[in-house]
Amino acid sequence: MKRIAPARRAAAVKVVGPQQWILLPSLIVLGATLILATPVKVFGLTLPEPISPMVLAFAWPLIRPSVLAPVALLIVGLIVDLFWGNPLGLWPLGLLAAYAVVLISRPFIAGQDTRLLFAWYSGVTALAFFIAYLVTAITARQPPSLIALFFQFLPTILIFPAANWLIERFDDGDLRFR
Amino acid sequence: MSLRESPFENLRVPLGWSAGGALVIAIAVAVFLLLSDRTEADQRGHAPIRNGFEAGAAPVGGVFAAPVRWLGQASDYVDDYFFAVSENRRLREELAELRTERDAVVALRNLNNQYEQLLGLRVEPDVPLVSARSVSEARGPFRRARLIDVGRDRGVEVGNPVINEHGLVGRVTGVSGSVSRVLLVTDVTSQIPILVGRTDARAIMRGDGSGNPRLEFVRGNDAIEVGDRILSSGDGGLLPRGLPIGVAARGIDGSWRVKLFSDRGAIDFVRVMRFDNFAQLADGSTLDSPPLAGLNTAPPPSPEVAARIDDAQGRRRAQQEARAQAEREARERQAADARARQAAAARAAEAQAAAQPALEATE
Numbered sequence: 001m002k003r004i005a006p007a008r009r010a011a012a013v014k015v016v017g018p019q020q021w022i023l024l025p026s027l028i029v030l031g032a033t034l035i036l037a038t039p040v041k042v043f044g045l046t047l048p049e050p051i052s053p054m055v056l057a058f059a060w061p062l063i064r065p066s067v068l069a070p071v072a073l074l075i076v077g078l079i080v081d082l083f084w085g086n087p088l089g090l091w092p093l094g095l096l097a098a099y100a101v102v103l104i105s106r107p108f109i110a111g112q113d114t115r116l117l118f119a120w121y122s123g124v125t126a127l128a129f130f131i132a133y134l135v136t137a138i139t140a141r142q143p144p145s146l147i148a149l150f151f152q153f154l155p156t157i158l159i160f161p162a163a164n165w166l167i168e169r170f171d172d173g174d175l176r177f178r
Numbered sequence: 179m180s181l182r183e184s185p186f187e188n189l190r191v192p193l194g195w196s197a198g199g200a201l202v203i204a205i206a207v208a209v210f211l212l213l214s215d216r217t218e219a220d221q222r223g224h225a226p227i228r229n230g231f232e233a234g235a236a237p238v239g240g241v242f243a244a245p246v247r248w249l250g251q252a253s254d255y256v257d258d259y260f261f262a263v264s265e266n267r268r269l270r271e272e273l274a275e276l277r278t279e280r281d282a283v284v285a286l287r288n289l290n291n292q293y294e295q296l297l298g299l300r301v302e303p304d305v306p307l308v309s310a311r312s313v314s315e316a317r318g319p320f321r322r323a324r325l326i327d328v329g330r331d332r333g334v335e336v337g338n339p340v341i342n343e344h345g346l347v348g349r350v351t352g353v354s355g356s357v358s359r360v361l362l363v364t365d366v367t368s369q370i371p372i373l374v375g376r377t378d379a380r381a382i383m384r385g386d387g388s389g390n391p392r393l394e395f396v397r398g399n400d401a402i403e404v405g406d407r408i409l410s411s412g413d414g415g416l417l418p419r420g421l422p423i424g425v426a427a428r429g430i431d432g433s434w435r436v437k438l439f440s441d442r443g444a445i446d447f448v449r450v451m452r453f454d455n456f457a458q459l460a461d462g463s464t465l466d467s468p469p470l471a472g473l474n475t476a477p478p479p480s481p482e483v484a485a486r487i488d489d490a491q492g493r494r495r496a497q498q499e500a501r502a503q504a505e506r507e508a509r510e511r512q513a514a515d516a517r518a519r520q521a522a523a524a525r526a527a528e529a530q531a532a533a534q535p536a537l538e539a540t541e
Binding site for chain 1: 193194196197198199200201203204205207208209210211212213214215224227228231232235238239242243245246247249250253254256257312313314315316317318319320321323324351352359361366367384386387388389445446
């Protein structure tokens, strides 16, 4: 009688689907944008208004290259533009430019020290702001205030810990991409 | 031949390349949207999309913002508790100043009414106001705007000025059924004609995304000083004249800027002025039409009448031509007579000249 070999237990492959690292972060970022747009003063100060989707534009290409991520970034940027009343395409362009730079530089910065990631994050954020500044200066026929720009740039780079957390949470989370 | 058996069975597009392709397409879509968007009030390219989105986003934003509002109210409560004494002192001083101002205002109003009656002036009618609550606010350098919870159903229209209890906040740039978008005076695309209260000098107040809009085209050497009150001039008919805006101040770059009165007021409640500008008082198409376009014209003539008109016109034309011919012949005859008289005079002069030497010889 032929002995049947015991079935080998399938290895537990942890699969991280796009709803976990693309859809859910997108919804959280949009929710944060919605909340921070509340017209309220807390102890005499208005709420900060960072470009929250910058977290996604930086973290997604470092987690893994994806076809869905640029599309999601385009949609998130459009929603932000519609919500704030910007010309349609302003922030999608800035965010996708940042995404493109990080995607190209991925082999050099993936797995690097957090301080280097923060410096790179600040750099690509500055690039996105420069594009938005240029587009606004052309469409409005006058440049926006650099002081006001700084006060939006500052909270945007201060939310880098969220991008870092996203990278650490999902980088190598899927065994197929190790 | 199936794909598995084909020479391309092992061909796979690397993930980086496919991500790059998706990225290029997404960038192209963003650029296309940017180029096709027109945000001017008269030709808003994506206005239906914007209005639809805003109509949906406003209630959602209201729900999300509720906890933040409670936090703001709690901070206001704490502020009130700690700063009640100093605020009470400040309000007492302000009240003492305003009592004297009030008496002067009553006297001036009375005098003004008398002048208006004497001169028979037609004063501007009162502007109806609609109170609204700000649902969300964009505060960045690239856009400064608010969504408010009143729309077309309350009579709000594009272009309506928006104020709070202290001064001008902005004007409506988009309206849907129950939500409107207000472009703040600090937005980078906002331009408002203003006047300086002290000198009546005119200028343009232009937002640049910062909290204090810049004054441009200020004419005259002493037209403006620090602390001068800035009001809307009403030029162009978009805003009523005399809305308080702020006080003049020098910016760190040396340019003239305005400290806005509206910053002193509540951030979440505003009032929309349903203001009809002067251009709306008359129908533009009527004014542009030819002067006699409104009059009735005679019906076209019947064939008999037309023939008689043609006959009369032909005879009149023939008479005119005959008269012109007779005048031409008379002119030619007169010219011929004049030439004959000139020739005779010339001949007489020659004969006289020839007779003169013979006379001298005989003497």
